[in-house]
Amino acid sequence: MSKKTRPRIYDKAGKLVKVEDKSWYALQASGEANQRTIEVFVYGEIGGWGITANQFSQDLRAMDDGVSPVIAAFNSVGGDLFDGLAMHNALARLGERCTGRIDALAASAASVAVCGAHRVVIAANAMMMIHNPWTYMAGDAEDFRKVADVLDQTTEAIIASYKAKAPNIDEVELRRLVAAETWLTANEAVALGLADEVGDGVKVKACLGQGAVLQRYQHAPAELLAQLEAPEEPDPDNEPEDTPPTPPVVDSTKLALMITQRCAEAGISNLVAPLLSSTKLESEEIVQAGLTRAKAVNDLCVAARLPEFSAEYVAAGLDAVAVRARLFDKIVSSGKGFEIDNSLPLDDDTPLQPQAKQPNSGSIWAARKAAHGGKPNTARGAHS
Known part of the structure; x- marks a missing residue:
């Protein structure tokens, strides 16, 4: 439920009915x-x-x-x-x-x-x-x-x-x-x-x-x-002296539509329901962060060949670090021996340069001599 200003609700006698939750x-x-x-x-x-x-x-x-x-x-x-x-x-x-x-x-x-x-x-x-x-x-x-x-x-x-x-x-x-x-x-x-x-x-x-x-x-x-x-007129009889600022009104339907569209674009429509649950549609900032987190979690699960866990982890609100740890435990316990490594290479890592083998002229001459029955190759002398 989005955070909105609590209304004044009166019964027949005009006494204020106190609403304890945010759903009025x-x-x-x-x-x-x-x-x-x-x-x-x-x-x-x-x-x-x-x-x-x-x-x-x-x-x-x-x-x-x-x-x-x-x-x-x-x-x-x-x-x-x-x-x-x-x-x-x-x-x-x-x-x-x-x-x-x-x-x-x-x-x-x-x-x-x-x-x-x-x-x-x-x-x-x-x-x-x-x-x-x-x-x-x-x-x-x-x-x-x-x-x-x-x-x-x-x-x-x-x-x-x-x-x-x-x-x-x-x-x-x-x-x-x-x-x-x-x-x-x-x-x-x-x-x-x-x-x-x-x-x-x-x-x-x-x-x-x-x-x-x-x-x-x-x-x-x-x-x-x-x-x-129109701004609501304050009621001096019911308003406290220090009234906290009114939180912005959130259109939960608009945020739900955003989640549906963004998930479809990213190919993760199966994560719509978990995102609705984990973000509670509290604000656009929370929804945006949830979408980013869901994409990262899904990518990790796919990389680990365990995509079936993505919905569970998104619904639980887990971040990439927590998901990576859980996936590692599952992979190790399964005996697959597959490890996820999303770390970047270090800046001072110098790639190895391939070393070409130098030719040996003596071995080449010996091979040619053996190929002609031990006699030297006289093909070049024909033009002398």
Whole structure:
């Protein structure tokens, strides 16, 4: 998960909800035991670089008593579609006691997830965005054909999720809106049946500092992007006197795409997943260093005729020195007797000069005399 500014998340009483991790995700229960309300705040990216469906489902199960109302509040640019589908189904299983709340933005996978709630309330100044699935990959033409088929199948899953929330929606119109990447206002979402009620507007940072991520969409509203670029006003009641500098916002999708492309160019596409794991997509500098390290590690493994270990060593974050030592141990223990030596020759090493054998005139004359029966060769005397 990239390092971003932690947002202010408030419950009904206006008390600050402290989020302990960097994914802007929290659960809380308020009220007496017999009047308990469970609130889940999904304020961040959905999936491997943010709030995973596994984390969401496990935490919800641990807090849910089977009878209390559950409110799932969303403010997310989206993320992994399959995690969004899993969240959708987790909320749907709660039945009528589940309410989805769009506090600012439910885009992409987040719009799929929130539609799993029995009732959806969208703030008057909030938005919902629906669009076709997209992905990135590297491979040959056949690989791309297979991925296109998968994208078509996942589009059907998206349509089914929206129709589960709005069974009377016109499917032809719904598919047109999804294909066009449509940004819906609160009233438009209610008119389509994807939300049930327009609630009071709330002041929440639109995308929680994820403006760089929002830029990947084609039709993001200009006013929404402008709001992201506006500096946030400090709150003297909640800000400490010495506030540390805000770390730069990192677009994890852009960094993942960089890893995929660079690995394809270097012929090490098998190291994409290990690099995603080892770099954690924390910054462009870390990713660049990881790519350099992965290439060096792969070259060492290939030179040692042990390429099958490259993914393991890259995932572990090992550098060239550590990899060379491990490969040496494996080679010695296998009895192959092969050693990797990447050292450069010393500057004072003088190459050996080949010494030509000097001719022996006496031995040459003796050989010629023997060839003529012991008589001297008189061929030269014919011209005397």
